Amino acid sequence: MEYIKHHAMINEMFYTIGSAMISTMNLFVKPDDHLILFNSFGGKKYDDSPKAIYEFMKNDSRFAEYRLVWAFHEPEKHPEVIDKIKTDNFNYFLTALKARVWITNSSIQRGLHFCGKHTYRFNSWHGTPMKQMGRDKKNTENAPRYRANSDDVMLAQSKYEIEKMSEARQIPRERFKMFGLPRNDELLGVTKEKVRMIRNMLEIPDCKKVILYAPTFREYMLDDLSQCTLSVPIDFQSWHEILGDQFIVLFRAHYEVAKHTELPKDGNWLDVSTYPHLNELMMAADILVSDYSSIFFDYSITEKPMFHFAYDYDEYNRKRGLYFDIRKELSGACVSDELARLIATMDFENEVAKCKAFRDKYVEAYGTATQQSVEWIAKQLNL
Incomplete structure (x- = not known):
């Protein structure tokens, strides 16, 4: 994936062909209304805001009937998670298409463009931007082109963050929730x-x-x-x-x-x-x-x-x-x-x-982001 990410022509081919294949696959997939898929940094880790939300949900009776699944590059390295899958294979994309909710701090789509029929996309992101990002970012000649964000919700810590993220990642301002970052609640x-x-x-x-x-x-x-x-x-x-x-x-x-x-x-x-x-x-x-x-x-x-x-x-x-x-x-x-x-x-x-x-x-919002995030997701699920 690193090679694909840093080479524009290969990235474009991967994006176009891969997105078409997954979207075609989606025509035959039945959604699972009780499946929530998590990842952190694309599958590298079990941490950050998705972890905070996951651990809150595990102890919330409203989600008792939900299957909470994590996706990792190396699932065997995360014994603390019982229900987990490996990224970048058929089962991963099938699970993503079935899921009622995606919870991530980066992306579930693995460099492609697709979404399940009834999937709600919740993105905490992984930090307030100091360095330019998205379409603001200064790219090298061989860098892949920027593609707009398509999440339903993006978290933010401040009006500054909303301003920068909305412009750089082309996210409508009404999609932002200034709850803070769930990962930071425990710093207080x-x-x-x-x-x-x-x-x-x-x-x-x-x-x-x-x-x-x-x-x-x-x-x-x-x-x-x-x-x-x-x-x-x-x-x-x-x-x-x-x-x-x-x-x-x-x-x-x-x-x-x-x-x-x-x-x-x-x-x-x-x-x-x-x-x-x-x-x-x-x-x-x-x-x-x-x-x-x-x-x-x-x-x-x-x-x-x-x-x-x-x-x-x-x-x-x-x-x-x-x-x-x-x-x-x-x-x-x-x-x-x-x-x-x-x-x-x-x-x-x-x-x-x-x-x-x-x-x-x-940093205007901090301290209660996890609870606010879970309450918001529960509201979308009519729980």
């Missing part, structure tokens, strides 16, 4: 015991200050297999000297990145790129460092310091495109050593105030 009211439990699992001593470094991917940086790579200009030894042993850095590469910077083999840097729950990393962290990732919007709910490391801002903005300049919103630096010194000497109260101002500007 986190107890000290919960934080201690997570840090214990990560083997982080209580005396350490935790920095979560979570950069986004550069889709224009590809290897020979058309997979995204990442190499960040951090002088690890210098960071150690400036920050000392009181800090530990959790490095979280974006899920799109197959290969990334090799971290030093010491106790001050920990690669948590495969850790299953990003929210737990945000809970465990005292400080966030990122670049152009939507994690800033989510983390702002925690009211903890955030810093930008926008070392390639001009290149990223030129090749990918951004809606605003994060350097004007938060403290940060474009050089590794400067960032480390800024963190080491920060005015904590001032940085928390900047975090709250960022949240107030870009």
Whole structure:
């Protein structure tokens, strides 16, 4: 799928022929009014807002007679889910066509265009956009053409998000529900015991200050297999000297990145790129460092310091495109050593105030998104 996604001509052929085949198949499929299909990031994970909605539904008696099915690329890696199927085969597309509801944070359609006869499409999406998306996105010459979104509902955290998403993804504004993101509900009211439990699992001593470094991917940086790579200009030894042993850095590469910077083999840097729950990393962290990732919007709910490391801002903005300049919103630096010194000497109260101002500007709805989402879906099903 990665090769198809990054090559325009092949993508167009796949889209046209595949969509026609699935639509023809749909003529002979009988809908199942008690089937709900979930996926997260197309089938890569069991997490994010679809997981929050799923776990709420499992304990909601109104959905007791519904079959709640998850689709994964590798179902065997998700023993926590009983009813699951594999993506990208005949059974997957058959199940998608039968389903009464799709619940996703990206897409159920796997790069094609189809929908079941009675399917209600509920999309939480996976973050407020800082980088340009959809038809706003700056594409390379070989990039596939953009196709408009066709979901029945798209969630949002703010009016800013609705404005950007409606234009970029060509979604009528009335389809947006400003509930917030269900995945973020648990970021409120986190107890000290919960934080201690997570840090214990990560083997982080209580005396350490935790920095979560979570950069986004550069889709224009590809290897020979058309997979995204990442190499960040951090002088690890210098960071150690400036920050000392009181800090530990959790490095979280974006899920799109197959290969990334090799971290030093010491106790001050920990690669948590495969850790299953990003929210737990945000809970465990005292400080966030990122670049152009939507994690800033989510983390702002925690009211903890955030810093930008926008070392390639001009290149990223030129090749990918951004809606605003994060350097004007938060403290940060474009050089590794400067960032480390800024963190080491920060005015904590001032940085928390900047975090709250960022949240107030870009995240208007949060805290009850899961319940509101389930209530809305139940209403559509007349439950």
